[in-house]
Amino acid sequence: MQHRRRGRRTGKWGAVGATGVGALLVGGGFLLATGCGLVGSEGGGDGRPSTASSKAPDISCAAQGKVAGSGSTAQENVMEYWIEQYERACAPVQIAYNPVGSGAGVAQFVRGASAFGGSDSPLTQEDAENTAACAGGRAINLPMVGGPIAIGYNVPGVDDLVLDASTLAKIFDSRITTWDDPAIQKLNPGADLPSLDIQAVHRADSSGTTQNLQAYLAGAAPEVWPYEADKSWHGKGGHSADGSSGVAADVTSAPGSIGYFELSFAIKQRIDTVRIDTGAPTPLAPSPETASAGIAATEIVGRGKDLTLEFDYRTTAESTYPITLITYELVCDKGNDPKTLPALKSFLSYTAGDEGQRILPGIHYAPLPESVATEVRKVIGELS
Structure with a gap:
C-alpha cells in the first residue's frame, strides 16, 4: 500500500546506563549476542531464529566503530x-543494545547517552527539537519493526478466548473482575468460564507497549477508556511488573491472570492469547501477518525526515489485528557523533533492508511495508 504524508542488555561491550556508556562487563548484565545460536532465518518454537544456516548475511559494513543503543523491550x-548477524559480518564494529524500556531509552538518547534510542511510541515534537545529542539538528523517528501486542491469559480450562475493546478496557480498569462475567460469557458462549478472580497485570515501568495498548483502548472504546495514551499505566487496580518479560512471567505463574506483551514473549512462554473481536467476520489472533495488515494501513504523519506512523484503531477490516505497535529507532538527522555515524548508518541500513526485515515473521515480528522501508532507508542514507 502507498503511504501518505500528512504534514537485559544485548551486545559485546559497554552498557548504556544511567549516566552514559560504561566499560566491558563480564558475566551478569549483558544478554550476549554471541553464543546464543541465533544464526538462521527461520523461527523456532521459542521465538528465536533456528540455527539452520551459518552463512553470514550480505551487509555493507562500516570499517570500525562502537554504537550504543537503548530502549524498547519490544524489539x-x-x-x-x-546484532549477532551484523557483528558476524562486520567485525570489528560493535553494537550494544540495552533493553531498559522505551521511557528510559528515550531519556538516555535525548541527553546524549546513546547513539540511538528504541521506542514503541514516537518521540514528541518538543523532545525531538530539544535533544542534546543533535547539535545543529533534531531527533527523528524511524519505524523499524512492527508486531502485535498479544493479550495473554492464564485461565484453567479455557484455551480459546475472545474479547473486544470494551470488555478489555473494563477488565484492565477493574470494572470486570471475574472470568464468568456476563460480558465475557456473551463473547464466548461455548467456553466453560470459571468463577475465578481476574488478576490484570500491567507494566510498572515507562513503556511504549503500555502507550500503544492504551492508544488502542482509547481509540476503539473511548466511552469506556477515558485515560491518556501515554507510557504510564492509568487503569485502576491490577498488579504491575517490570518489562514485557516480567508481565509474561506473572501471567504464566498466576491462574486468573491477564496481561499484555509482544507476541514473541507469548510464544516463548507458551501463553494462550486472546482473539480480538473487531467487528470483522472472525475474531483475530495476533500474528505477524495480521499485524502487517494493520501496519500497511497506517499513514506517515511525521514532518520532514521524521517518519512517524498513525494507526486506525477502529478498523473492522478482515485479517487486520488492531493492537499493533511500531518500534522506532530514534536518531539525529544532523549532529551525530562522527566517530559512530558510519557504523550507525551501516547497522540501521541492514536492519531496515531486505536482509534485516525478511527474517522478522520467523521470530514473530511484522516487517515494514516496502513503501515505508524504502523511506526509512532513504533517510538513513542522509543522516549526518
Whole structure:
C-alpha cells in the first residue's frame, strides 16, 4: 500500500546506563549476542531464529566503530538477532543494545547517552527539537519493526478466548473482575468460564507497549477508556511488573491472570492469547501477518525526515489485528557523533533492508511495508 504524508542488555561491550556508556562487563548484565545460536532465518518454537544456516548475511559494513543503543523491550529479541548477524559480518564494529524500556531509552538518547534510542511510541515534537545529542539538528523517528501486542491469559480450562475493546478496557480498569462475567460469557458462549478472580497485570515501568495498548483502548472504546495514551499505566487496580518479560512471567505463574506483551514473549512462554473481536467476520489472533495488515494501513504523519506512523484503531477490516505497535529507532538527522555515524548508518541500513526485515515473521515480528522501508532507508542514507 502507498503511504501518505500528512504534514537485559544485548551486545559485546559497554552498557548504556544511567549516566552514559560504561566499560566491558563480564558475566551478569549483558544478554550476549554471541553464543546464543541465533544464526538462521527461520523461527523456532521459542521465538528465536533456528540455527539452520551459518552463512553470514550480505551487509555493507562500516570499517570500525562502537554504537550504543537503548530502549524498547519490544524489539529486544530481534535486536539480539540483528546484532549477532551484523557483528558476524562486520567485525570489528560493535553494537550494544540495552533493553531498559522505551521511557528510559528515550531519556538516555535525548541527553546524549546513546547513539540511538528504541521506542514503541514516537518521540514528541518538543523532545525531538530539544535533544542534546543533535547539535545543529533534531531527533527523528524511524519505524523499524512492527508486531502485535498479544493479550495473554492464564485461565484453567479455557484455551480459546475472545474479547473486544470494551470488555478489555473494563477488565484492565477493574470494572470486570471475574472470568464468568456476563460480558465475557456473551463473547464466548461455548467456553466453560470459571468463577475465578481476574488478576490484570500491567507494566510498572515507562513503556511504549503500555502507550500503544492504551492508544488502542482509547481509540476503539473511548466511552469506556477515558485515560491518556501515554507510557504510564492509568487503569485502576491490577498488579504491575517490570518489562514485557516480567508481565509474561506473572501471567504464566498466576491462574486468573491477564496481561499484555509482544507476541514473541507469548510464544516463548507458551501463553494462550486472546482473539480480538473487531467487528470483522472472525475474531483475530495476533500474528505477524495480521499485524502487517494493520501496519500497511497506517499513514506517515511525521514532518520532514521524521517518519512517524498513525494507526486506525477502529478498523473492522478482515485479517487486520488492531493492537499493533511500531518500534522506532530514534536518531539525529544532523549532529551525530562522527566517530559512530558510519557504523550507525551501516547497522540501521541492514536492519531496515531486505536482509534485516525478511527474517522478522520467523521470530514473530511484522516487517515494514516496502513503501515505508524504502523511506526509512532513504533517510538513513542522509543522516549526518
